[in-house]
Amino acid sequence: MNKLILGRYFPGNSLLHHLDPRAKLVAGFYFIFVLFLANNWQTYVFLWFFTFLVMHLSDVGLRIYFRGLKPLIWLILFTVFLQILFTAGGEIYVEYGIITISQFGLINGYYIFCRFVMLIFISTVVTLTTKPIDLTDGINRLLSPLRYLKIPVDELSLMLSISLRFIPNLLDETQKVLDAQRARGTEFGGGNLVQQMKKLIPIFIPLFVSSLNRAEDMANAMEVRGYQSGKKRSSFRKLNWCMKDTIAILMMFLLTVCLAFLRTN
Template structure:
């Protein structure tokens, strides 16, 4: 549980860390969108090259990064297996009832696997290199045009940043509860899949109770400090767009052109 990196921030002095959070947020969402334009392994190779270059510029160890993504592997494999078993087309390699393993199924399964891994890498890189408060400021800035439609941009950005901030906290809390259960003789690794799932159920009640207590404490702390929403609030942290941010957008434009070139 404590290996999950989504939501954690690792302070650093890299080029990625110093980028404007608006540029990083826009780049991450844009990257996730153009992933779905990949239709062959050459285009996926191009996207992985860009991702690994970004990780290298962030000065975050790739091995540490992969260990952090490992807890999500089972979810990825489950999604891929559904795609493989229920997609027909091309040469049929195996068929049993309504389950079919075909050429198109394997190809689409591989594409889904690569897309999910790329999305996890890029979204995790965003949270690793961006403080939650800066990320909230960037979300609020990008949602600002929706204020004319009475959309609560400030409140939405605050909720997203709080959710990201408390993902690692909840994982740490879950690890503590599991260790307490192990000290009382519970083995989460024995038995079949159903038995393992039943062993996890007793973790939910104390985790929910702890989450609600933490949410109430946070609400009281915000009220005690005079928080009344975004209207009329000034900001201590000011966002500054620099030439590195413009170069990031230009790199995304070049990546898009290269992607369209290698697509079939």
């Protein structure tokens, strides 16, 4: 459980660490759109090359990325498995009732696997190389035009930042509770469905209580520091958009051009 690194920050001095958080957020969301432009093996090979290049530029070991992928790999494989079993088209290899294993199903399963893994890797790069407070400022600045529509941008960005920040803490506490229950002789994964659900109750209750306590402590800390919702506040940190940030966005457009050239019409 504590192997999930999405939402954690790794201090470093890489090029990606020095990019403006707005550039990284825009590039990350744009990459999600770019993933759907790939429709053949050439485009996916090119996207894999780009993904590993970005991971290398973060100065974070590849082992850490793959270790963070392990907690999610079964969910990804389950999605791929459903895609393979229930997608028909092309040459049929196995057909039994509603279950069909076909050429298109295998190809689409591979595409979906690549999209999920690359999406997780790029999202992890953004969080590993960006401080949570910088993510808050970046989200706040990107959503600032919504203030004209009377949307509480400050509150939204704060909630997103707090949620992202406390994902690792919640996972760490879950692992501690699991270890404590195992030390008391509890065996997870055994028995029928009802028995397994009963074993989860001693896990959920401490996590729920600790989450409420943490939320109350944070609310008290914010109140002591004078935080008031809806009030205009100054910022100690200033975001500076530099030439390297513009180059990063231009590289994403170049990636789009290359994919458009490689994709099959």
